Amino acid sequence: MIVDGVTTEHARLIAIGEIAAEIAHELRNALQVVATSAYLAKLSPATSAPHLAKIERHTRIAQEIVDDLMSLARGEPAKAEPSLLADIIVHARASLGEDLHVHYTDELTPSTLRVRAHPGLLARVLAVLYDNAIAICAPRAPQIVTRASAGDTGTVILVSDDGPGVPTDIATRIFDPLVTGRAGGTGLGLALAKRIMQAHGGTIALVATERGACFRIVLPA
Ligand SMILES: Nc1ncnc2c1ncn2[C@@H]1O[C@H](COP(=O)(O)OP(=O)(O)OP(=O)(O)O)[C@@H](O)[C@H]1O
Ligand SMILES: [Mg+2]
Numbered sequence: 001m002i003v004d005g006v007t008t009e010h011a012r013l014i015a016i017g018e019i020a021a022e023i024a025h026e027l028r029n030a031l032q033v034v035a036t037s038a039y040l041a042k043l044s045p046a047t048s049a050p051h052l053a054k055i056e057r058h059t060r061i062a063q064e065i066v067d068d069l070m071s072l073a074r075g076e077p078a079k080a081e082p083s084l085l086a087d088i089i090v091h092a093r094a095s096l097g098e099d100l101h102v103h104y105t106d107e108l109t110p111s112t113l114r115v116r117a118h119p120g121l122l123a124r125v126l127a128v129l130y131d132n133a134i135a136i137c138a139p140r141a142p143q144i145v146t147r148a149s150a151g152d153t154g155t156v157i158l159v160s161d162d163g164p165g166v167p168t169d170i171a172t173r174i175f176d177p178l179v180t181g182r183a184g185g186t187g188l189g190l191a192l193a194k195r196i197m198q199a200h201g202g203t204i205a206l207v208a209t210e211r212g213a214c215f216r217i218v219l220p221a
Contacts, residue, residue: 012075018177019073022192023066026124029097029131030062054098061095068120069192071199078118078199085113085148085157092126101141102134109149115219116155121196122219125204126159128189129215133161136182136213154202154221160214166206174206 006014037055041048071079085108093104115122126146133142148157166174167181175194180187190204197204202219 015075016073018191019069019195021177021186022188022195023069025186025188025192026065026069026127027062029095030058030065033058033097034062057094064120065095065124068118068124071118072121072195076199077201078121078196080116080118080200082114082116083119083122085115085155086111088115088117088119088123089126089146091119092123092130095123095127096131096134100134102130103141103143105143105145107145107147109147113148113150113155115148115150115157116221117200117219121199125193125196125217126157128193129159132189133159133163133213135185137161137163150221152221153218155219157217157219158207158214159217160209161212163212165209165211165213171206175204 034055037051037058041051041055086106089106093102130144133144136142143162145160146157147160148155150156170179170181173179174181175190176187177191178187179190193204197217200219202217204215204217207214207216
């Protein structure tokens with residue numbers, strides 16, 4: 001089929017190219033930890049055990065990221081299962097690196113809240129949001145608040161920070177690939193987050209707030 005001069009195969013190849021770039025984007029933190037830990041292990045072989053453990057942990061995280069995101073390249077809907085949101089949050093933060101100074105506050109109602117989601121993919125969405133708040137506030141440690149509750153129409157997760165907020169000139173385009181408002185950014189994080197939410201039949205949006213930035217994720221019931 002040809003739509004606007006683009007065949008379905010061509011459109012699929014474009015999507016796969018975007019997903020490949022997004023996988024590379026998500027692997028950066030794990031590779032950085034592996035490189036730093038390998039360097040430290042080499043410096044002091046006698047005390048290398050914790051560094052080797054870190055390398056093992058982050059290599060596994062990298063493998064999970066590739067496996068999870070490849071399912072998006074196959075065009076499959078996300079394999080959602082009832083999962084503890086608190087565990088997904090822990091997983092998201094562990095993938096960001098281990099020596100970051102961030103003040104996290106979680107308000108999950110109830111604290112044992114379960115969501116219907118692919119745990120690895122939802123962790124990527126949260127990691128993208130946390131990663132952005134950290135990058136935008138650097139070198140200051142941001143305050144990041146995660147709120148979540150379930151309603152009739154699904155689960156709503158709000159992630160907000162105390163940074164400068166999203167620049168108004170790009171606010172309507174931040175979920176498009178390659179739109180960035182910061183030096184060193186590539187504009188892939190939020191595009192991936194949107195793709196993952198679409199694979200869940202859910203949504204992600206920027207919401208108005210008095211201070212900082214606030215993102216709302218909705219997972220269907
Ligand atoms: N928490 C936030 N506070 C302020 N601006 C934000 C926030 N999150 C995203 N943005 C804005 O949205 C832009 C797009 O974010 P996105 O994650 O897609 O790309 P990036 O962070 O610029 O680059 P990449 O994630 O590919 O390294 C950011 O450059 C920034 O301008
Ligand atoms: Mg980003």
